[in-house]
Every structure is written in structure tokens, then in C-alpha cells.
Amino acid sequence: MAVTMHDVAQRAGVSIKTVSNVVNGYPYIRAATRERVQAAIEDLGYRVNMSARNLRTRRTGLITLAVPELSLPYFAELADSVISAADDAGWTVLIEQTSASRERETDVLSGRRRHLTDGLIFSPLALGPDDIGLFTVDFPLVILGERVFGAPADHVTMNNVEAAKAATLHLASLGRRRIALIGGHEGEQVGSAALRTAGYLEGLAEAGLPHDPALIGEAGLWHRSTGAEAMRRMLDEGVEIDAVFALNDALALGALHALHAHGIDVPGEVALIGFDDVDDAKYAVPALSSVDPGRAQIARTAVELLLERIGATGDPAPFRKVVPDSRLIGRESTGDVVPGQDSRVVGVQPGGTELVQVVGEASGSPHLEQPIS
Numbered sequence: 001m002a003v004t005m006h007d008v009a010q011r012a013g014v015s016i017k018t019v020s021n022v023v024n025g026y027p028y029i030r031a032a033t034r035e036r037v038q039a040a041i042e043d044l045g046y047r048v049n050m051s052a053r054n055l056r057t058r059r060t061g062l063i064t065l066a067v068p069e070l071s072l073p074y075f076a077e078l079a080d081s082v083i084s085a086a087d088d089a090g091w092t093v094l095i096e097q098t099s100a101s102r103e104r105e106t107d108v109l110s111g112r113r114r115h116l117t118d119g120l121i122f123s124p125l126a127l128g129p130d131d132i133g134l135f136t137v138d139f140p141l142v143i144l145g146e147r148v149f150g151a152p153a154d155h156v157t158m159n160n161v162e163a164a165k166a167a168t169l170h171l172a173s174l175g176r177r178r179i180a181l182i183g184g185h186e187g188e189q190v191g192s193a194a195l196r197t198a199g200y201l202e203g204l205a206e207a208g209l210p211h212d213p214a215l216i217g218e219a220g221l222w223h224r225s226t227g228a229e230a231m232r233r234m235l236d237e238g239v240e241i242d243a244v245f246a247l248n249d250a251l252a253l254g255a256l257h258a259l260h261a262h263g264i265d266v267p268g269e270v271a272l273i274g275f276d277d278v279d280d281a282k283y284a285v286p287a288l289s290s291v292d293p294g295r296a297q298i299a300r301t302a303v304e305l306l307l308e309r310i311g312a313t314g315d316p317a318p319f320r321k322v323v324p325d326s327r328l329i330g331r332e333s334t335g336d337v338v339p340g341q342d343s344r345v346v347g348v349q350p351g352g353t354e355l356v357q358v359v360g361e362a363s364g365s366p367h368l369e370q371p372i373s
Contacts, residue, residue: 003046011040023090038088062117063306066096066108068125072222072250073278074295075123078144081299082121089307102126109134119306124148128190140309142302146192154305155321158293160195161202163326166347167245167273167291168203170328174335176243176271177209182230182255183247184216196247196275214239219251227254235262242270249274249281249290256284256333272333286332286339289346294324 005023009016014037021029022037029037040046065082067075083093094117098104105126114120119140124147127134135141135151143155171179181200185193197216204211214237217230227246234241235258244259246252252274259266266272266286274281277292301322309316328346330336336344 003044005046007044008037008040008046011044012037034088060116060118061090062092062094063303063310064094064096064108064113064117064120064122066098066105066120066122068098068100068123070095070097072248073280074248074250074276077278078123078295078299081296082303085300085303089303091303091307098125100125106134109137114139118310121302121306125191140306142306142309144298144302146195147190149190149321152319154309154319156298156302156305157321157323158192158298159323159326160192160293161199163291163293163328164196164199164245164247164275165203165206166199166326166328167275168200169207170330170346171243171245171271171273171334172203172207172209174243174271178212178215178241179204179209179243179245180215180217180234180239180241181245181247182217182227182234183219183222183251185220186218193247200245215241219247222248222251224250224254224257227251228258229254231255231258232261235259235264244270244272246272246274249276249278249288252288252290253280253284256288266333267335271335273328277327277329281329281331282343284333287337287343289331289334289336289343290329292327292329294326297324 005016005019009019012019014033018029018033019037022034023041063086065079067079070076070079079093079095086093096104096108096113098108105124108120108122119142121142121144123144125145128147129149132148132151135143135148135153141153143151143153144157146157146160149155149157168179179200181197183193184197185191188194201211214234217234219226219230227250230251231244231254244252244255246255252272256266256272259270259272264270272288274288274290275293276295277290281288281290301324305320305322329343330346331343332339336346
């Protein structure tokens with residue numbers, strides 16, 4: 001006999017409506033209740049009749065995630081987290097890679113494939129503030145990243161300035177006085193490079209360290225190769241350094257390679273911190289200290305906001321911006337742990353000040369919580 005939603009509700013000790021909310025990705029469910037229902041679904045082997053659900057709701061059951069480049073570990077791991085969060089809610093994710101092409105990013109917003117899915121999570125890189133009109137669309141949309149702010153859509157971003165400042169101050173607290181930055185984009189006004197560079201400069205100022213332009217290593221695309229080249233160029237020019245803050249972990253891994261090639265001990269002579277805390281950071285030699293910008297939280301929040309928009313009826317809710325907490329993870333490359341230990345949390349930067357309205361499932365009454373954690 002086929003397992004029914006009623007069977008799941010009995011096993012989990014909740015109402016059929018609650019099971020339906022979990023299955024259909026309703027975001028405002030208590031975490032413990034959601035886990036109990038999902039455990040009952042798994043135990044009983046319940047399977048959603050997707051065809052029936054899609055006919056009833058006139059939805060495809062699919063959402064799109066559009067990112068610049070899956071070869072970059074951050075975006076690959078972000079995609080994995082988005083797929084996992086969507087799967088927990090019974091949805092399937094289609095991935096589009098834009099290659100940071102303006103044409104492809106424009107097509108993501110207006111192209112022929114839009115009717116194939118019910119909503120879009122989009123991390124633009126080629127589009128910017130001058131293109132904000134393109135983001136007025138007739139389908140649910142959640143924006144990721146730092147290229148476009150103020151668009152008519154929900155937005156999940158990072159605490160870039162404060163996180164970069166914290167990384168720089170941590171290096172200064174270790175007694176480092178010649179802190180290089182790898183990954184700068186000269187002249188950039190918006191985007192991750194501009195924001196993280198601003199945080200770096202604020203950190204130097206707060207630590208009482210002068211800004212030396214020779215300590216900023218430019219790198220176009222943030223790959224291991226460009227990080228290695230920027231680091232190699234700085235070393236070959238004889239720039240004196242005792243620490244490096246790389247604007248993402250791919251750059252940091254490239255910089256680490258160049259430092260090794262020059263016979264420089266990390267962290268003995270040069271301490272090194274990256275940004276993104278990708279899985280590769282744990283397995284570098286030495287293990288790489290990094291900023292965790294809350295990637296899993298970014299993915300989960302983006303999916304929750306998008307599914308809420310997809311399921312909304314009546315007047316649309318105001319658009320929201322969510323900034324998850326970021327953590328500075330200390331490992332061997334800064335001497336925060338000894339070889340053989342894993343890591344330690346050096347500090348936490350609060351995400352933002354917006355309050356997010358959450359409906360209490362049991363009482364049905366709304367309450368306010370600090371940014372989703």
C-alpha cells in the first residue's frame with residue numbers, strides 16, 4: 001500500500017497541513033518540526049506525486065540557479081548547497097553558467113528558458129548598477145552577490161567590508177605590519193573586490209598601519225593562476241611582506257603556491273588568509289585560514305525567500321535584503337592552530353540589522369528574529 005501524507009503526519013505527530021507545508025517548501029516552519037517531518041518521510045519512504053502537485057499548482061517544480069563559473073570552488077559549493085536546500089523542500093534546481101558574459105546574464109533574465117522554471121536565484125557579475133532596470137521581471141527572483149543593489153527583488157549578500165576588515169585586523173593582531181592584498185581590481189566601484197579592498201583599508205587604518213599601494217596585487221579573474229601570478233609579481237619586485245589577505249580562497253591557494261616556490265615559510269615568514277572557506281582550504285599545506293561568509297546560510301535563505309515568493313498570494317511583501325553572519329576561521333596558515341588540529345573560530349561578524357518576520361507555526365502569531373541563522 002502506498003504511503004500517504006496522512007501516514008507521515010501520524011508518524012511525525014503533526015497535522016496534514018504541516019506535512020504539506022514542508023513538502024511544498026513553505027519557509028516559515030520551525031526547524032525541529034521540519035526535521036521531524038522529513039525524518040518521517042524518509043522512514044516511511046513517502047514520495048510526492050510531482051505530476052499531481054504540478055497540475056494542481058500550475059508550477060513546474062523547478063527553480064533556476066544562475067552563477068558565473070562552476071569551476072570556481074565557491075560557486076560549485078554554493079550550487080551544491082542550493083540543490084540540497086531545494087531538495088529538502090521537494091524542488092529541483094536547474095543550473096545555468098553565465099561565464100560572466102553580459103549577453104548570457106541578460107538572457108538569464110529575459111531569455112526563452114524562463115518559462116521552464118518557477119523562479120530564479122541569480123548571481124550576476126557582468127551586469128551592474130546601470131542595468132538595474134533589467135531586474136524588473138514578472139517572475140520570482142532572488143539576487144545574490146554585490147554587483148547590483150536596490151533592484152526590485154529579494155537580495156542575499158555578504159558582509160564583505162566588515163569581514164575583510166576583521167581578516168586584516170587579525171593579521172595585524174599577530175604582529176604583522178606589511179599586509180599585502182591579492183585580488184584587487186583597480187578602479188572598481190562596485191563588487192566584491194571593491195568592498196573587500198575597502199574593508200582591508202579600514203583594517204589597516206584601525207590597526208595604525210600605513211597604506212602602501214605596492215602591497216595591493218591586482219588580479220583580474222579570481223583563479224589560482226591569477227593569485228599565483230599576482231603573488232609572484234610582488235615577490236619578484238622585492239616588495240617586503242609579512243602577511244597576505246587574498247580576496248578569495250582560489251587566489252589564496254595560488255598565492256600559497258608562489259610563496260612555496262620562493263622558499264617562503266607560511267606562516268613563519270608570511271601569514272596568509274583567504275576568503276570563502278571552501279573545502280580545499282582545510283586540505284592545503286598548511287591548512288588555509290579563511291573567512292566563512294555564511295555560504296550554507298546564503299543558499300538556504302535564498303531558496304526560502306524564492307519559494308515564499310513562488311507560493312505567495314495577494315499583495316506582494318516588501319523586498320528584503322539579508323546579510324548572514326560571517327566567521328573568521330583560523331588554521332595553520334596564520335598559526336592559529338598547530339599542524340594536526342582542525343581550526344578555531346577567531347571571530348564572528350554580525351550580518352546585518354534587518355529584522356526578518358517569521359510566522360510561528362504552532363501559534364500562527366508572527367514574531368521577529370535577528371537575521372536568519
